[in-house]
Amino acid sequence: MTTAEQTIPRYKGKRNRLDRPELLAPAGNLEKLKFAVHYGADAVYIGGQKYGLRSNAGNFSFEEMKEGVEFAKTYGSKVFVATNIYAHDEDIDGLEYYLQKLEEVGIAAIIAADPIIIETAQRVAPGLEVHLSTQQSTLNWQAVQFWKEEGLPRVVLGRETSFAEIAEIKARVDIEIEAFIHGAMCSSFSGRCVLSNHFTDRDSNRGGCCQSCRWKYDLHVDEEQLYDEEADPFTMGSKDLCMIDYMPELIEVGVDSFKIEGRMKSLHYVATVVNAYRQAIDAYFEDPEGYVLKPEWVEEINKAANRPLNTGFFLDTPGAEDHIYEPEEKAAPYDFAGVVLEYDEASGIAVIQQRNHFKPGQEVEFVGPGGRFFKQTVGEITDSEGKVLDAARHPLQLIRIQTAQPVKPMDLMRKRISKK
Amino acid sequence: MTYKPELLTTAGSIEELKRLMDAGADAFVIGEARYGMRLGGDFDPAAIAEAVKLAAPRGVNIYVSLNNLMDNNVLDSLPGYVRSLSEAGVNGIVFGEPAVLMTVRAEAPHIPLHWNAEMTSTNYRTAEYWGRRGATRFVLARELNMDQIIEMKSATKLQLEVQVHGITNIYHSKRSLVNSYLDHQQDSGRLEQLDHHRGLYLTEDERPGERYPIYEDANGTHIMSSDDLCMLENVHELLEVGVDSLKIEGVMKSIEYNEAVVRAYRQAIDAYMADPEAYAFQEEWLDGIKAVQDPNRELSYGFFYKEQVY
Numbered sequence: 001m002t003t004a005e006q007t008i009p010r011y012k013g014k015r016n017r018l019d020r021p022e023l024l025a026p027a028g029n030l031e032k033l034k035f036a037v038h039y040g041a042d043a044v045y046i047g048g049q050k051y052g053l054r055s056n057a058g059n060f061s062f063e064e065m066k067e068g069v070e071f072a073k074t075y076g077s078k079v080f081v082a083t084n085i086y087a088h089d090e091d092i093d094g095l096e097y098y099l100q101k102l103e104e105v106g107i108a109a110i111i112a113a114d115p116i117i118i119e120t121a122q123r124v125a126p127g128l129e130v131h132l133s134t135q136q137s138t139l140n141w142q143a144v145q146f147w148k149e150e151g152l153p154r155v156v157l158g159r160e161t162s163f164a165e166i167a168e169i170k171a172r173v174d175i176e177i178e179a180f181i182h183g184a185m186c187s188s189f190s191g192r193c194v195l196s197n198h199f200t201d202r203d204s205n206r207g208g209c210c211q212s213c214r215w216k217y218d219l220h221v222d223e224e225q226l227y228d229e230e231a232d233p234f235t236m237g238s239k240d241l242c243m244i245d246y247m248p249e250l251i252e253v254g255v256d257s258f259k260i261e262g263r264m265k266s267l268h269y270v271a272t273v274v275n276a277y278r279q280a281i282d283a284y285f286e287d288p289e290g291y292v293l294k295p296e297w298v299e300e301i302n303k304a305a306n307r308p309l310n311t312g313f314f315l316d317t318p319g320a321e322d323h324i325y326e327p328e329e330k331a332a333p334y335d336f337a338g339v340v341l342e343y344d345e346a347s348g349i350a351v352i353q354q355r356n357h358f359k360p361g362q363e364v365e366f367v368g369p370g371g372r373f374f375k376q377t378v379g380e381i382t383d384s385e386g387k388v389l390d391a392a393r394h395p396l397q398l399i400r401i402q403t404a405q406p407v408k409p410m411d412l413m414r415k416r417i418s419k420k
Numbered sequence: 421m422t423y424k425p426e427l428l429t430t431a432g433s434i435e436e437l438k439r440l441m442d443a444g445a446d447a448f449v450i451g452e453a454r455y456g457m458r459l460g461g462d463f464d465p466a467a468i469a470e471a472v473k474l475a476a477p478r479g480v481n482i483y484v485s486l487n488n489l490m491d492n493n494v495l496d497s498l499p500g501y502v503r504s505l506s507e508a509g510v511n512g513i514v515f516g517e518p519a520v521l522m523t524v525r526a527e528a529p530h531i532p533l534h535w536n537a538e539m540t541s542t543n544y545r546t547a548e549y550w551g552r553r554g555a556t557r558f559v560l561a562r563e564l565n566m567d568q569i570i571e572m573k574s575a576t577k578l579q580l581e582v583q584v585h586g587i588t589n590i591y592h593s594k595r596s597l598v599n600s601y602l603d604h605q606q607d608s609g610r611l612e613q614l615d616h617h618r619g620l621y622l623t624e625d626e627r628p629g630e631r632y633p634i635y636e637d638a639n640g641t642h643i644m645s646s647d648d649l650c651m652l653e654n655v656h657e658l659l660e661v662g663v664d665s666l667k668i669e670g671v672m673k674s675i676e677y678n679e680a681v682v683r684a685y686r687q688a689i690d691a692y693m694a695d696p697e698a699y700a701f702q703e704e705w706l707d708g709i710k711a712v713q714d715p716n717r718e719l720s721y722g723f724f725y726k727e728q729v730y
């Protein structure tokens with residue numbers, strides 16, 4: 001992150017409705033929802049079976065939503081549903097029923113871009129809050145004012161807004177502002193990319209995007225190709241957003257909800273990223289003056305990262321260093337290995353549900369909410385019958401392992417990927 | 421009310437506007453990059469006033485594009501700009517976002533509003549939402565097909581504007597992606613040379629022969645379609661259902677090209693309107709376009725006859 005050392009003016013804004021910013025996490029399925037909440041998300045957003053932009057994310061049935069809402073409630077957290085497509089007329093049938101069901105199962109808010117969905121929700125499901133999706137690319141205070149007058153309590157800004165612009169919007173309009181602070185980004189204005197429609201006949205704005213902005217292209221001028229096959233090809237692919245270095249600035253500018261991208265991301269990713277931001281936010285509120293960024297938070301985020309990170313448009317317009325021209329390699333040399341299901345204090349034995357191959361002698365890390373963390377080497381492992389195993393090979397297999405320190409259910413175990 | 425379809429196009433200068441009026445255009449979208457997106461050229465308010473003066477006596481309409489994604493900075497000058505358009509007597513304002521809608525309602529509520537959110541204007545119910553807030557016309561996304569257009573036309577009273585010819589935008593970013601890339605190649609000498617160069621295009625290995633023009637301007641980076649939409653042969657299908665405005669997109673084309681295209685559509689529309697029953701497409705109209713068509717750019721039906729998945 002080249003801009004990390006840069007100092008920026010501290011903008012003071014007001015947070016209008018919430019005394020603390022909300023940490024809002026993605027959840028691709030019920031299990032991820034539980035982990036996101038357990039690791040500190042104040043709210044999670046999910047996709048239902050219709051009207052969402054992630055047609056491939058394990059979308060929730062109404063039953064699962066209900067269970068998710070109930071689970072979240074025990075932590076005081078809320079569940080939002082993304083209904084953020086730009087609808088075509090044939091999509092509208094069934095919309096009213098769908099929105100009423102969301103309200104009925106206890107969803108707190110929908111995130112919508114298309115005004116027809118917004119208006120329908122206000123009419124048929126008044127108990128649902130409507131948040132304006134980033135897909136509207138809202139970048140100025142007057143547009144925010146418009147949506148406030150239309151009765152929306154919250155606007156998710158376009159990812160192109162800077163700190164200074166957010167400060168002005170907060171100063172002029174009394175409304176909740178949600179901003180993306182972490183994750184992958186469209187490099188286009190949201191909604192203003194139909195590359196997939198043109199290349200593959202898949203509709204980007206209804207969830208069909210095939211990431212064409214990350215493909216490799218050659219740049220030509222007239223009949224000449226500018227750089228030969230040896231050179232890095234042209235691409236529009238952006239580095240991923242990460243604002244962990246700027247938490248005080250984000251809090252002080254008055255952003256009401258900090259949003260993490262990634263309904264397609266793994267449980268390990270979501271829990272790890274949420275865990276880091278949760279700690280940063282809590283540390284700030286405990287002692288705003290004495291706040292310091294802990295290197296552990298950054299390290300943790302890096303262990304989950306899929307791509308190199310940057311600060312988007314918050315500080316300045318992204319340049320050469322903010323795009324990925326070189327071949328991509330996996331940024332983090334760690335893999336999710338297992339989830340703690342039980343722990344027996346007397347024996348120090350944990351029951352781990354396998355999520356990836358691991359074996360005795362391997363170095364692993366245990367992570368829990370609030371930054372609990374230790375490393376150890378895997379000793380003897382047995383299956384649930386007590387049979388000694390040479391490796392944990394099967395997904396979801398229950399494995400017993402002696403841990404170096406106490407662990408708790410829902411702690412995560414990750415392994416270092418050995419460099420060959 | 422008798423149906424009179426409008427043949428709408430773009431113009432880069434007063435000179436071009438005159439030539440395209442002579443070629444048969446009924447209306448123009450013009451403006452300047454501070455407020456409008458992907459225009460043929462910059463018309464400041466004085467030039468817009470001049471355009472209106474030239475156009476009005478001939479019954480030609482001048483619409484001004486304000487469909488940028490506006491940031492806070494632009495808002496300060498927006499009310500004054502809208503007032504100047506009102507004084508110039510423009511016939512419509514094209515908007516894509518609520519800040520413009522609010523400003524026009526406050527400063528010049530008599531000016532008709534055309535809703536154009538580019539690729540996100542995809543259903544008539546949303547158009548009607550903007551209609552209830554003042555829009556009179558709905559500019560359709562190019563990624564819709566004929567069945568959807570026909571359904572919309574029968575479902576809404578709003579005027580429908582459909583692009584029938586020319587290049588379309590397929591990607592718009594606020595980032596300076598060409599500059600960033602040249603920077604990455606440490607080729608800043610080239611930067612000067614190529615900045616805003618309109619001969620730049622991208623290719624992709626799996627799509628041989630397709631050239632996607634790319635350029636940067638004050639509004640970021642724009643990537644354009646590799647083919648040119650051309651609905652001339654089937655323009656009667658749009659006229660049959662009463663589409664109100666047929667747009668020829670003239671950006672990134674020479675004036676000679678645009679003249680030929682406007683002339684061809686003028687002929688087709690006039691022939692259809694003179695006698696819909698007897699109308700038959702004439703190959704020679706298309707020949708006029710083919711004669712000036714860039715051989716590297718295919719003429720296509722765009723999304724008119726496609727089904728998309730998601």
Ligand code: SF4
Pocket residue numbers: 185186187188193194195196204209210211212213214
């Ligand atoms: S191709 Fe890239 S910019 Fe376009 S919609 Fe997909 S992720 Fe976004």
